[in-house]
Amino acid sequence: MEDRLILEEAFRFHGHICWASAIGARAGLVALRELGVTRTGTSGELHCIVEVGNNHGAQCFTDGVQYATGCTLGKGNIEKAGWGKLAITLINKKEEKAVRVSYRPTRHKMIAESDFMKKRAAGIPPTQIPSEEAWAMANILWEAPEAEVLSVGPVGPYAWEDFGEIMGLKPCDSCGEMVSVAYLRMVGDKCMCIPCSGYDQ
Incomplete structure (x- = not known):
């Protein structure tokens, strides 16, 4: 599936267009690429540790990650570390290797100053903001050079013990x-x- 279509589908899955699910989807796609794997449809291939916590802004990041990687709550192959960070470790369970990808804040001021975020700060729900403004905000991160918005760690060994379902x-x-x-x-x-x-x- 073309990356742009994945982004559109991730927003549909999430329920609205937002920057955090956009960068989550991008982080997920980069992690898949680095591990040399494709989106999973089962619980036996990949496992994702997403570092978000509870009740903080930008948890939408997780929905982007889920859609891009196929690691979902329902399959039990995603877990929250609870650190309040926008980062993931994607693990190839069979090959016992992993990569960590995290959000870099170099464009975060641009996100905060976007028309979309100004309206969100004024209490307007994301579904009531014009889609052109929402896409303009999401594209700040989606169309940026990868190294500017994501830190990609090395692929390294990751011991995995699977206790089964x-x-x-x-x-x-x-x-x-x-x-x-x-x-x-x-x-x-x-x-x-x-x-x-x-x-x-």
């Missing part, structure tokens, strides 16, 4: 909802989901 679902004896067997807790003689069991985790 835990199969099996059972109904909670209390609420009746289906639960992965790894998340059932014993309370007396009953198997319960975590919320019903009273356990924290």
